[in-house]
Amino acid sequence: MLSLSLSLSLNAQPDPSTWSPTLQALEQSGTVGVIPFQLHLDYGFFTYLDIMNAIIPPPDSKHADEIPTGYSQAGHVAHLNLRERYWPYKHLIATVLADKNPTVRTVINKLDSVGADNAFRTFQYEVLAGPDDMNVTLHEQGCTFAFDFAKVYWNSRLHTEHERLCNLFNEGDAICDVMAGIGPFAVPAGKKKCFVYANDLNPESYNALVGAVKTNKVGEYVRPFNMDGHQFIRTATAELLDTEYSAPVYPKKRPSRSDPNAAKPAPTKTLVQPRIFSHYIMNLPASAITFLPSFIGLYANIPNTSSSDIRKLLAPHTSTPLPMIHVHCFSTKSDDNVAETQEICAEISRQLDFEITPEREDLSVWDVRDVAPKKRMFCASFRLPEEVAFREG
Numbered sequence: 001m002l003s004l005s006l007s008l009s010l011n012a013q014p015d016p017s018t019w020s021p022t023l024q025a026l027e028q029s030g031t032v033g034v035i036p037f038q039l040h041l042d043y044g045f046f047t048y049l050d051i052m053n054a055i056i057p058p059p060d061s062k063h064a065d066e067i068p069t070g071y072s073q074a075g076h077v078a079h080l081n082l083r084e085r086y087w088p089y090k091h092l093i094a095t096v097l098a099d100k101n102p103t104v105r106t107v108i109n110k111l112d113s114v115g116a117d118n119a120f121r122t123f124q125y126e127v128l129a130g131p132d133d134m135n136v137t138l139h140e141q142g143c144t145f146a147f148d149f150a151k152v153y154w155n156s157r158l159h160t161e162h163e164r165l166c167n168l169f170n171e172g173d174a175i176c177d178v179m180a181g182i183g184p185f186a187v188p189a190g191k192k193k194c195f196v197y198a199n200d201l202n203p204e205s206y207n208a209l210v211g212a213v214k215t216n217k218v219g220e221y222v223r224p225f226n227m228d229g230h231q232f233i234r235t236a237t238a239e240l241l242d243t244e245y246s247a248p249v250y251p252k253k254r255p256s257r258s259d260p261n262a263a264k265p266a267p268t269k270t271l272v273q274p275r276i277f278s279h280y281i282m283n284l285p286a287s288a289i290t291f292l293p294s295f296i297g298l299y300a301n302i303p304n305t306s307s308s309d310i311r312k313l314l315a316p317h318t319s320t321p322l323p324m325i326h327v328h329c330f331s332t333k334s335d336d337n338v339a340e341t342q343e344i345c346a347e348i349s350r351q352l353d354f355e356i357t358p359e360r361e362d363l364s365v366w367d368v369r370d371v372a373p374k375k376r377m378f379c380a381s382f383r384l385p386e387e388v389a390f391r392e393g
């Protein structure tokens with residue numbers, strides 16, 4: 001905690017020539033009187049920005065950036081990404097940030113860009129203020145997540161994207177989350193009573209996901225896996241086709257826990273797990289598009305199940321459409337995202353060896369967020385083409 005105080009006093013015989021013309025006029029007309037007064041302002045009075053503006057030299061033409069106000073927060077950890085110009089002030093910035101934000105206990109500075117050299121998207125960091133405690137607990141979409149921020153990927157700035165995709169899912173849908181991390185799509189989808197197969201290659205993410213499934217009581221709906229995503233797309237698809245499973249749905253109001261004699265209420269209905277995923281999510285923007293070849297011949301090469309049997313599970317034989325694929329990726333930035341949409345479609349087409357055009361009715365390219373001055377994150381969503389899913393080869 002810093003300490004800072006400032007006293008301002010008007011002396012007993014103030015010099016009216018130093019006053020503003022308005023104050024002089026008001027005093028002369030007798031409307032106001034001027035008396036000695038001492039104003040004591042301490043550290044608590046000043047905001048983070050007041051203090052930074054007073055301490056950090058103003059930007060010059062070479063450094064036109066502003067005082068660093070941006071940070072992201074995961075539980076009690078605030079995560080700065082300071083420009084070089086602010087490095088000499090980093091401990092001061094961090095201390096004031098922690099002092100001025102009651103929910104921040106630890107402030108860290110990122111030392112490299114997320115996952116530049118690391119498949120699990122974790123990062124090197126230094127602690128600038130507070131204890132080196134990266135075990136955080138946080139809440140998103142009414143779910144609780146506890147994890148070691150040093151060992152798994154997390155980004156609070158993706159909360160609207162997590163929510164946007166979860167809003168597309170309906171109760172009883174089967175969802176395949178190929179790079180699930182600690183479960184910010186999977187666990188809320190499970191709360192919505194979707195049947196989720198959730199996977200992450202990072203064993204630490206998998207462990208945190210298992211914990212979140214337990215904490216949020218979604219074990220009947222979410223199954224965690226720990227394997228490579230390419231393989232998972234195929235094994236999860238085959239396993240779902242081969243799995244008979246249903247989950248009872250109980251009335252919302254459960255009897256009081258304090259009454260040991262209260263009987264468990266009867267289920268109001270039973271949800272039957274579908275044999276076909278409605279949605280595949282692939283949030284690994286640096287490389288998820290390169291996982292698309294795993295969808296080629298997805299339904300043509302299932303052990304012990306012929307593709308004609310699978311066709312019978314799908315429209316037009318039933319009301320089940322082919323799955324939607326949501327693949328995250330990076331591209332450049334423009335005002336209208338037109339060139340980026342074309343470029344993303346071209347890359348998807350190349351990976352699937354099947355043309356996906358921007359005009360396609362089932363295609364959308366969603367602008368998720370800007371991640372760097374010239375870099376934007378997108379989510380391309382499209383329905384898996386029948387020709388791709390059933391391609392023999």
Ligand SMILES: C[S@@+](CC[C@H](N)C(=O)[O-])C[C@H]1O[C@@H](n2cnc3c(N)ncnc32)[C@H](O)[C@@H]1O
Pocket residue numbers: 119120121153154155158178179180181182183184185199200201202205227228229230283284285
């Ligand atoms: C950008 S994070 C997204 C995690 C989560 N979906 C979210 O929104 O927070 C990407 C995740 O992909 C995982 N990952 C990296 N390579 C993978 C692979 N080959 N197969 C499966 N998961 C992988 C990482 O461990 C990381 O948790």
